[in-house]
Amino acid sequence: MTTLPLPAAGVPEREMSAAAPRRSRREVREITLIVATALTIVTVGLFNHGFMSTQNLRFMLLNSVVLSLVALGQTLVIATRGIDLSVAPVMGLTAVVTGLLAQSSGLPLVGAVGIAIVLGLLLGTLNGLLVARLAIPPIITTLGTYSLYSGLVFVYSNGTQVDSVPRAYATLGNGFVAPFIPVPIAVVVLAVALLLVWFMLNHTRFGRAILAVGNNDAAAYNAGIGVTGVKVRVYALSGLLAAIAGLMFVCYTGSATVTTGTGDHVELQSIAVALIGGTAIAGGRGNVVGTVLGSLFLSVILTALVFIHVPPIWYSAGEGLMILVTVTAGMRQNRGGAN
Amino acid sequence: MADPSNPGRNEVTARRRNAARLPLDGWERSLLVLLVLLVAGLCLSVDGFYPGFAGFLALTENFLPFGLVALGLTTVILTGGIDLSVGATAGLSAIVMAELWSGLHVSIWLAAVVGLLAGGVLGAVNGLIITRLRTEPLIATLATSFIYASIATALAGPSPPAGFPDAFNLIGTGTLIGPIPLQLVLFSVLALLFTLLLQYSTFGRRIVMVGYSSEAARYSGLRIDRIVLSAYVISGVMSAFAGIVLAAYYSAVRPDMGDVLLLSTITIVVLGGVSIFGGEGTIAGVVIAVLLLGFLRQGMLIAGYSDMVTTMLTGAILLGAIAIKNILSGRGTGLAALLTRIRGRRPATTGSAAE
Numbered sequence: 219m220t221t222l223p224l225p226a227a228g229v230p231e232r233e234m235s236a237a238a239p240r241r242s243r244r245e246v247r248e249i250t251l252i253v254a255t256a257l258t259i260v261t262v263g264l265f266n267h268g269f270m271s272t273q274n275l276r277f278m279l280l281n282s283v284v285l286s287l288v289a290l291g292q293t294l295v296i297a298t299r300g301i302d303l304s305v306a307p308v309m310g311l312t313a314v315v316t317g318l319l320a321q322s323s324g325l326p327l328v329g330a331v332g333i334a335i336v337l338g339l340l341l342g343t344l345n346g347l348l349v350a351r352l353a354i355p356p357i358i359t360t361l362g363t364y365s366l367y368s369g370l371v372f373v374y375s376n377g378t379q380v381d382s383v384p385r386a387y388a389t390l391g392n393g394f395v396a397p398f399i400p401v402p403i404a405v406v407v408l409a410v411a412l413l414l415v416w417f418m419l420n421h422t423r424f425g426r427a428i429l430a431v432g433n434n435d436a437a438a439y440n441a442g443i444g445v446t447g448v449k450v451r452v453y454a455l456s457g458l459l460a461a462i463a464g465l466m467f468v469c470y471t472g473s474a475t476v477t478t479g480t481g482d483h484v485e486l487q488s489i490a491v492a493l494i495g496g497t498a499i500a501g502g503r504g505n506v507v508g509t510v511l512g513s514l515f516l517s518v519i520l521t522a523l524v525f526i527h528v529p530p531i532w533y534s535a536g537e538g539l540m541i542l543v544t545v546t547a548g549m550r551q552n553r554g555g556a557n
Numbered sequence: 558m559a560d561p562s563n564p565g566r567n568e569v570t571a572r573r574r575n576a577a578r579l580p581l582d583g584w585e586r587s588l589l590v591l592l593v594l595l596v597a598g599l600c601l602s603v604d605g606f607y608p609g610f611a612g613f614l615a616l617t618e619n620f621l622p623f624g625l626v627a628l629g630l631t632t633v634i635l636t637g638g639i640d641l642s643v644g645a646t647a648g649l650s651a652i653v654m655a656e657l658w659s660g661l662h663v664s665i666w667l668a669a670v671v672g673l674l675a676g677g678v679l680g681a682v683n684g685l686i687i688t689r690l691r692t693e694p695l696i697a698t699l700a701t702s703f704i705y706a707s708i709a710t711a712l713a714g715p716s717p718p719a720g721f722p723d724a725f726n727l728i729g730t731g732t733l734i735g736p737i738p739l740q741l742v743l744f745s746v747l748a749l750l751f752t753l754l755l756q757y758s759t760f761g762r763r764i765v766m767v768g769y770s771s772e773a774a775r776y777s778g779l780r781i782d783r784i785v786l787s788a789y790v791i792s793g794v795m796s797a798f799a800g801i802v803l804a805a806y807y808s809a810v811r812p813d814m815g816d817v818l819l820l821s822t823i824t825i826v827v828l829g830g831v832s833i834f835g836g837e838g839t840i841a842g843v844v845i846a847v848l849l850l851g852f853l854r855q856g857m858l859i860a861g862y863s864d865m866v867t868t869m870l871t872g873a874i875l876l877g878a879i880a881i882k883n884i885l886s887g888r889g890t891g892l893a894a895l896l897t898r899i900r901g902r903r904p905a906t907t908g909s910a911a912e
Contacts, residue, residue, distance in 0.1 A: 301695075352880045355833045357639075361823060362879075365872025372865035476865075486641075486699055499693045531710040538703030545700075546690045 247496035251511040255518050262522045269525045276402065280392070282517035283404045284309075284470065285487055286510045287463035289495075290415050291342075291456030292488040293509045297419070298432045298452050299501025300349060300356035303485045305460040307367035308341050310479035312464030314371050317380030317474040320387055327386045334465040335458060341367060342457015346450035368480050380474040391469030404466055408510070411459065416506045428452060432501030490537070491516055494544040516540065584830045584882065588845040595849060599856035606859050611736030618730065618806060620851030621740045622647075622799040624844070626818050627825045628751045629795025631843050632788045634826055635755065637768040637835025638694035640792045642683060643822060645705035647800030647815030650676040652709045652717065654801060655810040659718035665725045673797050679705060680793020684786035709812035719809035729806030740802060744847075747795075752840040764788060768835025824875045825850055830882075850874075 263270030288305050295302040312334045319325035319333070341363070348359040383391075395401045419425035427448045430438040439445045463484075468474045475481075493499060494515065495508025516537065523536055600607040607613050626643050633640045654672030657663040663671070679701070686697040731739040755761035763784050766774045774781055799818065804810045829846035831838025850871060857867040 348876060348880070353883050354876065354879045358823075358827050358833055358875065358879055361820060361827075362872040362876035364820065365824075365868045365875070369865050369869025369872070372863070373869075490696075490699065493696060499696065529711075532707050534703040535707030538700040538707070541696060541703070542686070542692070542700040545696050546692050 247505060247508050248511060251495070251508060251515055255511070255515045258515075258518050258522055262525055266525050269522065272400075274521070276400075278517045278521050279514065280402050280404055280470065281521070282510075282513045283408045284463045284467045285484065285491060285516070286408050286513040287411060287466060288460050288484055289488040289491040289509045289513055290411060290506055291459030293492040293495070293497050293504050293506050294415065294419065294428060294452050295356070295456045296432075296489070296492050296497050296499060297428050297501060297504030298449060299435070300449070300452070301360065301489065302345065302453065302456045302460075303357065303360040304341070304345055304363040304367055305456060305463075305488055306479035306483065306485040307364055307371055308338060308457050308460040308479075309464035309467065309484055310474070310477070311341070311367055311371045311374070312337050312461040313468040313474035313478045314375045314380065314476070316465050317383060317468040318375065318378065320383050320468075321380055324384060327384075327390065330387070330465055334461040338458035338461025339454050340457070342454040342460075343450060345457065346453030349453060350446040350449035364480075364485070371478075371480075372476050375476055379476070380468060381472070383468060383472050387469040388472060391466060391471070404470060407462075407466065411462070412506060412510050415455075415459075419504055419506055424448070424451070429502055429504065432498075432503070434502075487516070487537075490541045490545075494541065512544075585839065585842045585845060588829070588842060588849060592845055592849045592852070595856075596852055599852065603856050603860045606856050611732075614736055614738055614741060616855045617744075617848075617851065618738050618740050619855055620847070621738075621744045622802050622806070623818060623821055623825060623851065624744050624847035625747065625799040625802065626796050626822045627829070627843050627847055628747060628840065629792035630822050631751070631826050631829070631831055631838065631840065632755065632764060633694075633792045634831050634833060635764050635768045635835055635838060636785050636788045637771065638687065638785065638788065639698065639823075639833075640680075640683065640789060640796075641695065641698040641819060642679070642702035642705055643792065643796040643799075644815035644817070644819040645702040645709065646676055646679045646793050646796040647803065647818055648810075648812050649679065649705045649709040649712070649800075650797030651800035651804040651810045651814065652713045652812055655718040655721075655804060656712055658721070665722055669725070669801050672801050673794055676793040676795075676797020676800070677790050678793070680790040680796075681786065683793065684789030687789065688782040688786055706812065713810070713812045717810050717812065721805065721808050726805050726808045729802050729804070729808075740806075743802075748840060748844050755840055760784075760787075765836055768837075770836070821850070821871065824871055828875055828878055 259270060259275070268274060288309060292302055292305060315337065316325065316330040316333055320327075320330060325333075345360055345363055348354050348363070349356050354362075390403055390407075393403050395403055395406060419428060427438065427443045430441065430443055431445050431448050435445050438448075464474075464479065467478065479485075491512040492509050494512035495510070496505040496512075497503060497509065519536060519540060520533055523533055524530075528536070606616075626647065630640055630643055650672045653675045654665075654668045657668040657671055658665045683694075683698050683701055686692050686701065687694050690697075727739060728743075729740065733739050733742050755764060763774070763779055766777075766779065767781055767784050771781055774784075796815070796818070800810075800815055803814055807814075825846045826838075826843055827833055828850065829838065829843035831843065853874075854867045854871070857870065858864070
């Protein structure tokens with residue numbers, strides 16, 4: 219079937235008509251995730267009271283911060299109908315570079331933040347240029363840069379690894395905002411990132427452009443959107459968020475190795491979490507709040523598996539099953555909403 | 558005129574038309590020239606790369622399992638899908654075989670056949686999830702790869718079986734007719750079979766048609782679900798075969814032994830000229846890409862470069878090759894468009910606005 223070309227004027231109209239049901243679907247997804255997370259916590263907590271302790275709840279929250287940051291960027295990329303596999307080595311490279319500099323030459327935290335920002339934007343922009351300028355499909359582009367960037371980690375670290383970080387770093391990763399406010403700083407970092415990305419995606423022209431490009435980039439182009447620029451900026455943002463996640467990782471765990479990020483398949487996990495959160499792989503729809511809730515849900519499920527004494531070898535199966543169930547159920551839900 | 562960098566839905570058809578104008582065998586010919594130059598260069602510059610004809614052929618044993626997976630993955634990618642579970646499937650199938658042999662004392666040959674069947678079943682699970690639940694191939698096979706990996710680890714236990722019978726190990730290390738490795742014979746036969754299957758049979762035409770336009774395929778009465786399902790079964794069986802060959806090569810199995818296969822194999826298939834969107838590509842291109850990347854990797858390893866540096870180079874080659882392909886066919890903007898203008902052609906993709 220040949221799809222008739224949409225006249226330029228028709229594009230915003232189509233966008234708007236799609237926006238109305240999207241809102242309700244999105245809320246349903248968020249409520250479902252919150253309920254599922256709460257149910258898991260309560261159910262497992264009934265059998266093992268340690269699971270509901272403040273300490274464990276805080277641990278699960280902290281544990282989801284790194285993945286949430288990566289997944290926020292991934293959500294933006296997927297919303298443009300792209301995919302970013304290179305987030306894992308970008309995260310790993312930042313963790314290794316900042317961690318090693320801090321360990322060996324006492325790089326101040328401000329410097330580490332600066333390095334993370336520059337590295338992330340640089341590597342992300344390269345992805346964006348390859349995707350938008352040379353028209354290389356995103357999955358191939360980021361597969362290629364995945365190899366390139368993970369090679370860089372290896373070359374830079376040269377066999378050494380990060381074993382400990384200075385006090386300032388550890389405070390950023392594990393400390394509280396103030397002795398009398400038991401809110402982890404890392405959670406505040408995530409909250410700020412979430413707020414910024416959420417505002418950008420839902421309340422700015424750039425955010426509308428991201429969704430328009432994901433919906434139909436030819437139509438977006440005809441509607442006067444600078445598609446190339448939007449794509450480059452989205453991949454740059456994804457790189458930036460992955461790099462910040464890398465810095466948070468090294469601060470939180472105090473360690474970083476050649477396989478940081480790539481070893482845990484953060485790229486696949488971040489895609490999974492974005493989809494669990496209600497972002498459509500076909501583009502045009504992005505739910506950043508859902509992404510963070512999905513990441514939290516994953517963290518709770520994985521910790522629950524530890525508490526109910528499931529052998530560690532089954533963790534990844536649990537993760538796979540969860541992706542399958544939530545994404546398939548979510549698609550049913552969406553189809554139901556559309557009809 | 559639409560921005561040539563934007564493959565919107567309407568533009569895909571225009572792009573395909575453009576791709577048809579690009580002589581596909583031109584891509585394969587370039588790869589072949591590159592392969593010959595590379596092998597000649599490595600022979601001359603790297604000591605130990607050519608230790609005699611037999612030793613040279615034996616180098617292929619290190620990378621032909623990648624080729625086996627690539628053949629199956631090509632089938633899936635031609636339908637417009639993707640199979641991220643190839644590595645996990647290879648590992649799980651090999652573990653199934655090894656456990657049958659060591660735990661239940663089944664003959665290794667029978668166990669190997671069961672391993673292949675297991676690969677088919679795992680592929681069928683992928684295919685059913687994709688066709689019945691309408692889950693995106695990327696998500697479905699991502700999820701099943703996690704699940705298969707867990708099952709493989711659980712089955713393997715703390716000390717996976719090793720030390721298979723010598724006759725079986727010959728699959729990975731043996732030679733046939735003088736110095737020709739058995740692996741190379743197997744790969745050649747299978748590559749020929751896949752060429753016949755995908756390019757000269759009705760089934761192959763249908764696979765390509767589904768990938769080219771599943772809507773057109775549906776309107777011409779094809780049972781798309783069945784065709785897609787069989788592509789994933791083929792991919793599963795080929796992954797299992799690669800797992801078994803690896804098991805024979807090392808005379809051991811490990812649940813994560815297939816992990817290295819995934820990214821390299823996708824690289825091979827794409828470098829071989831198969832469109833990641835489906836409906837375009839040949840087995841000949843994939844075979845040349847297998848040899849090209851394989852010899853490059855072996856050459857660099859022999860020359861003393863680390864595994865990571867060769868991985869990096871593989872990534873760079875993938876990007877460079879696709880970038881050059883896009884520039885030559887007039888896709889892309891900026892540099893690509895500039896070169897197109899220098900070559901005196903207007904940008905090829907005019908998209909929906911021109912229709």
